[in-house]
Amino acid sequence: MNFSNILNEIVKVDPEFFEKTDQRRNVLKNIGRKVALTALPFAMGSVFQKAYGKTTDAIIDTLNFALTLEHLEAEFYKKAVADSSGLFPTPAALNAFVTIRDHEIAHVNFLTAGINAASPGAAVPVNPGGYDFTLGGALPTFTDYKTLLTVAQVFEDTGVRAYKGQAGVFVKNDLLTAALNIHSVEARHASHIRQMRAAAAGGSIAVKPWVTMSGATASGAPAAFDASYAGEQITTQANVNIINIGGTSVSANAASEAFDEPLSKDQILAIVGPFLL
Amino acid sequence: MNKKEILTELPPNEVKGFSRRNFLGLTGGLLAAGALLNASCNNDDDSNPMPGVTLTNDDFGILNYAYALEQLEAAFYSRVVETGFYDGATASEKALLTDIRDHEIAHREFFKAALGAKAIGSLGVNFSTIDFKNRTSVLGTAKVFEDLGVSAYNGAGVYIQSTDYLLLAGKIVSVEARHAAYIRDLISNGTFASGDAQIDMNGMDISKKPSVVLAAASAFITTKINSNLP
Numbered sequence: 001m002n003f004s005n006i007l008n009e010i011v012k013v014d015p016e017f018f019e020k021t022d023q024r025r026n027v028l029k030n031i032g033r034k035v036a037l038t039a040l041p042f043a044m045g046s047v048f049q050k051a052y053g054k055t056t057d058a059i060i061d062t063l064n065f066a067l068t069l070e071h072l073e074a075e076f077y078k079k080a081v082a083d084s085s086g087l088f089p090t091p092a093a094l095n096a097f098v099t100i101r102d103h104e105i106a107h108v109n110f111l112t113a114g115i116n117a118a119s120p121g122a123a124v125p126v127n128p129g130g131y132d133f134t135l136g137g138a139l140p141t142f143t144d145y146k147t148l149l150t151v152a153q154v155f156e157d158t159g160v161r162a163y164k165g166q167a168g169v170f171v172k173n174d175l176l177t178a179a180l181n182i183h184s185v186e187a188r189h190a191s192h193i194r195q196m197r198a199a200a201a202g203g204s205i206a207v208k209p210w211v212t213m214s215g216a217t218a219s220g221a222p223a224a225f226d227a228s229y230a231g232e233q234i235t236t237q238a239n240v241n242i243i244n245i246g247g248t249s250v251s252a253n254a255a256s257e258a259f260d261e262p263l264s265k266d267q268i269l270a271i272v273g274p275f276l277l
Numbered sequence: 278m279n280k281k282e283i284l285t286e287l288p289p290n291e292v293k294g295f296s297r298r299n300f301l302g303l304t305g306g307l308l309a310a311g312a313l314l315n316a317s318c319n320n321d322d323d324s325n326p327m328p329g330v331t332l333t334n335d336d337f338g339i340l341n342y343a344y345a346l347e348q349l350e351a352a353f354y355s356r357v358v359e360t361g362f363y364d365g366a367t368a369s370e371k372a373l374l375t376d377i378r379d380h381e382i383a384h385r386e387f388f389k390a391a392l393g394a395k396a397i398g399s400l401g402v403n404f405s406t407i408d409f410k411n412r413t414s415v416l417g418t419a420k421v422f423e424d425l426g427v428s429a430y431n432g433a434g435v436y437i438q439s440t441d442y443l444l445l446a447g448k449i450v451s452v453e454a455r456h457a458a459y460i461r462d463l464i465s466n467g468t469f470a471s472g473d474a475q476i477d478m479n480g481m482d483i484s485k486k487p488s489v490v491l492a493a494a495s496a497f498i499t500t501k502i503n504s505n506l507p
Contacts, residue, residue, distance in 0.1 A: 092466055095467055096469075099467070099469075099471050100470075103470065103476075103480030104480070106479045106481075107479070107481075109479075110479045110481070163447075164444070164447045164448065167440065167443050167444045167447045168440040168443070168444070171437070171438070171440050171443055172435065172438065173435075176434050177432070177435050178481065180431040180434045180482075181431050181477075181481035181482040181484055182480070182482075183447065183450070184431055184451060184454040184482045185470055185480055185482055187450075187454035188455070188457060188458035188482075191455040191457075191458035191462075192458050192462060192467075195459065195462055208373065208376065209373070209455045209458065210456075237445065238387075238441070238445060240387055240390045240391055242383050245382075245386040245387065246386035246389060248383075248386060249379075250379050250382055250383045250386070254380060255383055257376065257379075258379070258383035258384060258387075258449070259383075259449060260455075262444065262447070262448070
């Protein structure tokens with residue numbers, strides 16, 4: 001296959017390619033004049049880089065960011081289920097973890113395949129790393145059921161906020177729908193884990209299926225996890241005050257619960273960082 | 278109360294990432310597109326001859342679409358609470374169903390305020406098929422509405438042009454998903470994200486186009502909705 005044919009193939013797939021790059025003739029001329037034949041693969045990469053710029057890079061980066069979090073969750077649930085002897089008080093509790101584990105594994109597989117398909121041969125899906133779910137032994141994560149649920153809740157609530165924080169990257173992009181369909185399943189997981197925590201605590205902790213105000217303690221978790229709930233106390237959306245809105249009696253708590261808030265990539269990485277080896 | 282009144286009353290930097298200027302700019306743009314404005318029909322007003330409401334094929338149509346669904350959900354949960362809950366409801370169920378009612382009212386009123394003059398009118402609802410004293414009937418309907426709401430927001434996201442609106446939809450849809458999981462667990466514990474066709478083999482929610490969602494919701498809405506959305 002010669003270079004001219006490659007460019008023709010690109011035009012068939014993406015008719016606007018040359019509008020993005022410059023004129024076709026200039027592309028060919030510049031490559032012919034300046035680039036040695038052996039450097040062509042790199043030159044091709046540069047042309048694509050110029051055409052698609054940060055958009056493609058940003059999307060691939062974001063998919064890998066999501067994949068990083070899905071690996072974390074998948075490995076967590078895999079280990080919890082594998083270490084389940086005596087850990088879960090009921091078959092239903094174990095079954096819920098199996099259900100969630102399978103979803104997280106499916107998300108890992110989906111995102112891995114998506115990154116490979118979106119950028120064949122160029123972008124590399126991240127692999128699972130090493131994990132320390134006990135934070136150096138400080139947490140009895142896999143020996144104490146309530147601790148297990150606390151960590152699960154923090155991961156799920158944080159995961160929901162992570163996807164939400166990346167919404168802007170996917171505006172009007174076909175991958176948005178897939179991201180949203182994962183995002184809402186993470187929220188379903190969070191809701192269920194919170195119900196499991198409420199049941200396990202027998203009413204002794206304040207935790208509902210939804211996030212009330214900020215601060216981990218408001219969600220029945222230790223203050224060490226505050227960062228996962230920072231900013232959730234917001235009761236004003238798009239300059240509209242939600243408390244008692246429109247003459248209703250919507251409380252401040254309900255106003256905060258009714259909208260889940262995003263977190264930035266940096267905030268998320270700071271939260272999950274201690275769990276990564 | 279309209280949008281501009283609200284904006285005037287609140288400090289300009291109340292919300293990060295959603296500037297007052299941007300929102301006013303968008304609102305102004307819509308006013309300019311006045312010819313496309315929806316006709317609204319308040320079902321409680323018999324003197325209003327306009328035949329239903331119209332959803333335009335743009336961001337405001339999407340926001341009004343969300344407003345319509347939130348109206349339906351808010352009306353349903355308001356009835357659940359007003360009728361004294363279904364027989365056998367526990368204290369916990371009563372408290373959390375009241376929470377959900379308040380969330381849906383918050384969503385409804387938010388869209389109404391944010392849309393201002395562009396908001397469609399109040400929709401008429403028909404819950405005659407629901408037995409509000411029967412747990413199975415109430416929770417079964419709640420499950421339909423919550424799952425439908427999740428599918429609706431997820432399916433509408435790709436049509437939203439504005440990053441700000443997309444983020445707002447994202448803030449709401451995860452709360453709907455939390456509701457959906459809770460309601461499903463009340464019906465059968467452990468079915469928060471499994472047990473039927475709502476979740477696919479990739480562990481992902483099934484999204485639905487506005488046309489599919491509106492067809493499903495129409496059984497409970499008496500006001501005609503003329504949708505130009507996909």
